[in-house]
Each structure stands twice: as C-alpha cells, then as structure tokens.
Amino acid sequence: MNPRADLPPSGRLIRLMAVVSLLCGVIIVAAHKTTLEPIRRNQAAISRENVALLLPGASRQIAYGLTPAGEIEILTGDPAGREHFLAVYDQAGSLRGIVWEAAERGYADLIRGMFAYDPEGQKVTGFRAVELKETPGLGDKIGTDPGFLANFRALDARLNQVGDGLANAIRAVKHGTKKNEWEIDAVSGATVSSRAVGRMLDRSARRWTPVIQRHLDRVRKGH
Amino acid sequence: MHVHATIDPQDTVNQDAFLDGLWKQNPVFVQVLGTCPTLAVTNSVSNALAMGAATLFVLVCSNVLISLVRKLVPKQVRIATYILIIATFVTVVDYVIKAASITVYKALGPFIALIVVNCIILGRAEAYASRNPVGRSALDGLGMGIGFIIALLCLGGVREILGAGTFLGYPLFGPGYQPWVLFLLPPGGFFTLGAWLLAFNAWKRRKEKTA
Amino acid sequence: MPAAAPEVELRSSPHLHTRRSVAMIMRHVIYALLPVAAAAVWFFGISALASLVTAVGVCVATENFLSRLAGRGSTVGDGSVVITGILLALTLPPGFPLWMTAVGAFVSVALGKMLFGGLGANAFNPALVGRAFLQAAFPSAITAYTPVLARNRFSEFIPATLTPPFLQPPPLDRWIAQARVDAFSGATPLMQWKFDGAATDPFALGLGAVAGSAGETSAVLIALCGCYLLVRKMADWRIPAAMLGSAALASLAFHAMNPARYPDALFTLLSGGLMLGAFFMATDMVASPVTPRGVWIYGSLMGLITVLIRNLGGLPEGVMYAILLGNAASPIIDSVTQPRVYGHGGRK
Incomplete structure (x- = not known):
C-alpha cells in the first residue's frame, strides 16, 4: 500500500498557497497604502x-549629520538612523537653539532623552525623556520631577580652552549637594536613573558641542 | 468559496458560539491561553483595551477568512495557511495602530507583532473556524475576542488601580495614596493573574459542589 | 501459661539518640535571634520594636487563619512562623511604615509558605519572599533609612512608622536632621560606598553603629548569635562558611582589580545584610540542599551573587536576591550532587 496515496498532488498545494499568499499580499498592501500618510x-x-x-517658538528645523571628514552636512529625508543634531529656527529665521537625542543605560533599561542647547550662551536649556522604562514612581521621576528638570534650565556646558571637549564634566550629584552650574541635582531616591541622565548629557555634549561651535556660523545661516 | 458560506444549512446564528467565549470558555481565565500578552501589556487599562481590541480584530477577521477557505485547504497545509492569514491581519492591525496613535504603538511595543503567535487565535482557527460556517465562526471570534478583552481589563484594572492609583489615567485616591509599584512591574502581572485564576477556580469548585 | 514476652519496640533506622523536634529547633533559633532583635531595638528605639511586634503578630495570625481555612488545624505551634516574622522585621528599615510591614508579613506567610503547603514545603525562605515583595512594591519606602541612636528614640516613633494604611510615608530628611546625634547619617554604608565612594570604618561596622535595616547593624553580635546555632548544630555550619568565604574571596578579587571602585573583603563581610543572611536566612532547612557537597555549592553561589550584585548591579545590596536565587537553585544542586548509592549503578 502506498502511504502517500491520500496526499493531494504537490502542484495543487503550491497553487493553493500561492493564491492565499496573493490574497494576503493584496490586503497588506491596501492597509499599507491607506495608513502611510x-x-x-x-x-x-x-x-x-x-x-x-x-x-x-520653534518653527523650522534642519537636521545636520557629520561627514567622515568631520564636516557637517544637511540631512534630507528621515534623519533617524543617522547620528545627527537638529538646528531649530524661529519664525524670523534666526537660530533658536540646537536639539540632540541621546541614550544611556539606566536602572531598568535604556533611557532615551532629548537635550536643548543654546550655542550662544553655551548652556543646556532643556531635557525631555523620550523613552523611559525606569521604576514607576521612583526612577521615572527624572522625566517629570519639576525640581530635576529645573537643572536643565541653564546648565553650564562651556567648551574647554582647546575646544575639543567640555570645560567641566557634567555629572549628577546626590540630592541637595549641587554646588556648581555644571552639576545636576539628582532626584532623591532615584540616584541611579539621575546619574544615567548625567552620563547621557556629558557624553552627548562632549560629542556635539565642539562640532556645533566649530560650525556655528554655518548653522546660524542654516545652510 | 463564497457560495459555500451562504447556503450552508447549519449556519444558523447560535448564541452559544458567542457566549461561550465571554465566560464559560473564557480564553484567559478558563482555557489559560494567550498568557504572554495578558501578562505583558496589562499594566494599564488603556494598554489592555488597545491590546484587546487589536486581538479582537485579528481574531474575527482570521476566523471569517479561514472559515471561508476551510473546504479548499487540504489538511497538510492548513497550519501554514492559517498562520499566513493571521499574520496578514496582524500586519494590518500594526499599521492601523501606528496610524491611530504612536503613543499607544510604543506602549504595546513588540506585543502587537506577537499577536501572530497568540495561541487563542490559532486555537480558534484550528478548533472552530476550520470546521464551522462563516457566521458562527465570526460570532465565535467575537465572543472569544470580547472574553479576552474582559480578562485583560480585569488584570489591567487591578494593576492600574493598585499600581498607580488611577483608572484610565484618572486619579482615584488623592495625592497621599501610596502606589504599589510592584503591580506595574512584570511580577505584578503574575500575581494578579494568579489571584484571578484562584478566584475563578474557587468559584467553579463551589458551583460544582452545589450542583 | 507462658509469661508475657517483654515488649520490644522495633524501629527502622536511623536510630537517633537526641530527641529533636521541629518545635525545639525553632525555639533555639528564636533564642539566637533575640539578642539581634534586642540590638535592633536598642539602636533604633520603639519604631523597631513596633515593627517586630507587627511582623510577628501578622505572620502568626496569617498562618493561623490559612491553616484553619485549609482544614488542617493551626500549625502555629511549631514556632517557625515566629522566626519568619522576626526575620522579616529585621530586614526592613527601622522606620518602615507598619501597614507595609503588615502587608509584607501577610505575603511572607501566605505566598512564601502556606501556598506551597506550609512548613517543609516552601521553596524559598518565607521572610525574604515578603521582603522581595515589599522591595518591588514600595521601592522608595524600603530605601528610606534613618540614623542609629537617634535622640528620643525610646519616646517617639520615626514619623514614617505610623503612616496610615495605603498612604505614602512622609519624607524623613527634616526629622533626620533634628533627631540625629553626632555625624550618624541616614545612608547605609553600602549606599555611601556605591553612590559617594565613601568607606565606613570597619570598627563601626562590626559594632553596628551604622544606618541600615533594623537587624543588619552589629555584624559581630549577629555572628556570635549565629555561632550559637552552629555549635548547637541547629544549622549547617557549611552554609555560612561557604557563603562568607566565597563573598570574601570574590570581593578580594574585585578589590585587587580596582581598589577605588570595589570595597575590600572586610567591608563586604561586615556591611549590609550579609551576616544576618548567611547565618539566619540562607540556613533555612527547607529551602537549602541536603547533600554536603551541594551545601558547599549552594553557599558559595550565594556569596558570589551577593558580591556580583553589590559591585556590578544597580542596587547597593544584593543579599536578598542572592539567597532567593540560591533557594531556587537548591533542588537542581541536590539532584546533581546525589551521592552514588552503594551497590547501585556505576561511576559516572
């Protein structure tokens, strides 16, 4: 007895699968088209x-990336996936500030944040946690605690003499012990998460502020 | 294949097909299926609702399509066909959620794509839609989907109320309330599901005793 | 008629001489814990006492209620549940809100013990199950430590202690500032090391004049009480020996690599809950392996994990998770270290 006697012919199976796949493909493409915009x-x-x-007051933004030669170039299209910073301009077209994104390992998972930087005063002027999975009610206060966010109203991020890094390393210090303009007063009880933000800012500021200052004229004009 | 569905003499609207999924055969509390999304995305009521709605959509659509093609598909390739159909609707729901709200999309994370492997859906395809007419399969999907939403809300409600002191984001207890952070974390999902299963089994046992 | 044969009682082995009941062992463990509890009260005052009373009371009540619910009659009599209560209170900050202590005590006994089937069936040390629950549920309250030897500690409660149920404890900074004497701070030595890189005098650590959980103060006193148990053979001496030994070795290695970042072995041994954990919690008879070789593996595993968490993890202290992981591993350890039964099977 042939054990394969009750099997339908392969050709039929393949044809059937092809038809079903085609149908599914049409459904997916239709869904993609309608939701794209x-x-x-x-x-x-x-x-x-x-x-x-x-x-x-931001009205227009330009994404700048780095060329291998260390120059900056305007990125067109979606800048995600390439290292970049955003130059933000107001309605009159003058430079309002710089925004960059950074990430750092926190207590629970990667913390992603955005920093605003004022290139004229060489200060960090804002922080927003974009992605945060820290302990609810404790570590996640770094995204909401008004006292903590006030650290980033005018945080000193001056360049050093040579212009290749920060004059003072930015770091988070224990709650209530902030003494200098470049220190971040940690959220009480959330030292680990606060320190992660400090490291994130220090590293990303070291990376971007020398580049921005070197090319500030170009960035001001937006080309 | 459309002809099959409309003239099927057995396809009378059957209440049981719908009601079973809600309570008596509840996919989470009785069949203990689909526990992965049940544990993972029930840390708030809104996440639970979004996940439940997405699963309901996939469940109904795939049940209908699978029931439509059930007589054409030989049993050798049925699983492959079912997965293909389910994956299609999961992709659709993925796009739709992203179009509706990026915030919800980020909150649900990889668990939208993982609806494909939610065993409730393949389970209903195999156990019900592949041998029942379209109308009843749709009802079955609807019942199971709503049963799944009910279960997710039971967990999401407990976890959000205890873990954050809020319901759908509205504070319930005033500012002095001490949130039980544990219930927002993964272990809280296990504790809550365990407590619900305990309650369900106790209720079932009591009913058997009195019956 | 022949005289009645003398009654001979026949018993199978083992033929033990000493009559050791569970209740007796538990009683000795309680004796050994009493000085530690007394030290906690002396260092932290009536708040620690209230915490101890609450934890023991709720633990006993829970076991009583649940064992009756299961229709088995109360099992409170063996005394093990009292130990769970004492240990739980000793692992909590002295000013921990009493309502949270009660929650922890309920979880310890209900989830950590009775759910598994009561004494003898628990997979984990029940007190640590409750503590882990509290750590995850109330992470900020459980890290709110207060200084030792506070002023008026015998006449007033630490403000957080009497928080009404379901409410947040008040912040303690102000109270600590006015209540503390000398330079005693509210941060534990492990927190000071991890977050500020400050070492604590080993003498202070040994004596216990440092902030911390109620029962993790005087390392020397805890070790003495623990040795009482070992001498009376109420606990397996290999467990604390292996745990402390491996913790010391591991921190020696870390310290040699980077002395500025990782503390030395003495600090590791004397700080935090390592002593209390090694002598009183890791030695839980039910949740530890039974083979001698397995016990060595079990102990060293816990010592190593403690140091790894302290030195490389985000938390300053890791003893609790180390012991829970050790408990989880002990069935596996048992099965791998099973001795070959004489006359059965060959060498593997």
Missing part, C-alpha cells in the same frame, strides 16, 4: 511636539 503625519507631529516643548 497618517503614520508619517503622526511621526512628524511627535518629533515637532518634542522640539516645540524644548524650544518654544
């Missing part, structure tokens, strides 16, 4: 909203 709008809105919260 709203998704893009949503993503742009979220990014604009974050920038507007950090730099009120």
